[in-house]
Amino acid sequence: KTWILYLTTPNPSNMIPPPNIEERHVKELLLCGPGPCNLLPSVRQALTGPILSPICDEYFDIMSDIRIGLKYAFQTKTELILAVSGSGHSGMECIITNLLGPKDTLLIAKRGIWDLRAETIAYKHGIPTYKTEVPITATFSFEQIEAELKRLRPTALFITHGDSSTGTVQKLEGLGHICHKYGTLLLVDTVVSLGAEPFFMDEWEIDAVYTSTQKAFSGPAGIAPVAFSELAQQKINNRTHEPPFYFDIKLLARQWNCFEKRKEYHHTLSPPLIWALRCCLIELSKETLQRAWDRHASTTALFHKFLKELGFEFLIPKPEDRLTTVTTVKVPSGCSEQDFLKYIRQKHGIVIFGGLGPTVGKALRVGIMGVNSTPAIADRVAKAMADTARGCTKSKI
Numbered sequence: 001k002t003w004i005l006y007l008t009t010p011n012p013s014n015m016i017p018p019p020n021i022e023e024r025h026v027k028e029l030l031l032c033g034p035g036p037c038n039l040l041p042s043v044r045q046a047l048t049g050p051i052l053s054p055i056c057d058e059y060f061d062i063m064s065d066i067r068i069g070l071k072y073a074f075q076t077k078t079e080l081i082l083a084v085s086g087s088g089h090s091g092m093e094c095i096i097t098n099l100l101g102p103k104d105t106l107l108i109a110k111r112g113i114w115d116l117r118a119e120t121i122a123y124k125h126g127i128p129t130y131k132t133e134v135p136i137t138a139t140f141s142f143e144q145i146e147a148e149l150k151r152l153r154p155t156a157l158f159i160t161h162g163d164s165s166t167g168t169v170q171k172l173e174g175l176g177h178i179c180h181k182y183g184t185l186l187l188v189d190t191v192v193s194l195g196a197e198p199f200f201m202d203e204w205e206i207d208a209v210y211t212s213t214q215k216a217f218s219g220p221a222g223i224a225p226v227a228f229s230e231l232a233q234q235k236i237n238n239r240t241h242e243p244p245f246y247f248d249i250k251l252l253a254r255q256w257n258c259f260e261k262r263k264e265y266h267h268t269l270s271p272p273l274i275w276a277l278r279c280c281l282i283e284l285s286k287e288t289l290q291r292a293w294d295r296h297a298s299t300t301a302l303f304h305k306f307l308k309e310l311g312f313e314f315l316i317p318k319p320e321d322r323l324t325t326v327t328t329v330k331v332p333s334g335c336s337e338q339d340f341l342k343y344i345r346q347k348h349g350i351v352i353f354g355g356l357g358p359t360v361g362k363a364l365r366v367g368i369m370g371v372n373s374t375p376a377i378a379d380r381v382a383k384a385m386a387d388t389a390r391g392c393t394k395s396k397i
């Protein structure tokens, strides 16, 4: 066998030249869509914390602080609690793939886009699914869910607490108990509800939950807290399938020292993001959950009062189904969704979103959450929306 070694000098004329990446001055706007939300000033500061190696003591100390803070945020004593690298979807993929494999079944409570994402993830991992549905403007009754659990006996039920695509909040208290009667684990998305809507992981018997940092926590996206109950841990310990390496909770638990002081390397977590998440949790602990829930409830009640007075029509008919963090209203007549979004951004410096998934073309989605959940911002956004409804029908943008 002859090996020929080609020693080539790159021909400069063949090289891709260095690009001239332009300077960009991006104006900071008031982010009142369904997320991301603006950063808390302390979180912005925390993002510039020192870069740490993923095996030094300081790094493990921060992870320990985060685990303590997350136990408070989720209201749980579970030890299997940590944050995965990635946005909210990574939390979703993590809990689904660690608990279910092709021999399991997942019942999906479908009312918005996130349940469909869970279905897609399950499909990609060969996990069989069933669906039970309600209209997009409603939430589930426990009777409907229980009938399906009884009939199908699925391994797990996936349900979204706060649905940012529709603007609904699902009652969860008591659902875990019903699931457990049928040997079913309860999996919950709290991406847009945690820190704003009351949530009690242990008391409500929730088996796996994930959230994100860029909504009511007012942090940057990119790190997703997850937690698993004792029952979920038993399922993980007895599972016969393999989850993706990056999201394998058994390996991540060793990195995060969930059960013993191992201090193992799994992957390089982003130091700015762990500093930021730690800061969000410190802020939440200082405010307290109760005060954060009360603040969100009272600000949103005020915002809804303003919207009603200004003539906006809510997409969700029942006030008790309306989510605190994300409000959905019908697009005012005579105004296109896109024109409305453009006008309010250009004239008022406010970002809100149009519909998503089942609400495309049907709703404006307005997020008053986290650092932006204040009466002054509720007033500013409602007035800007009224001005936009008047202005965008007349003007050609």
Ligand code: PMP
Residues within 6 Å of the ligand: 034, 035, 087, 088, 089, 090, 114, 160, 162, 163, 164, 165, 189, 190, 191, 192, 212, 221
């Ligand atoms: N679930 C809900 C309820 C959400 O609002 C979002 C994001 N809008 C997600 C999941 C997905 O999160 P991410 O975009 O951070 O991946």
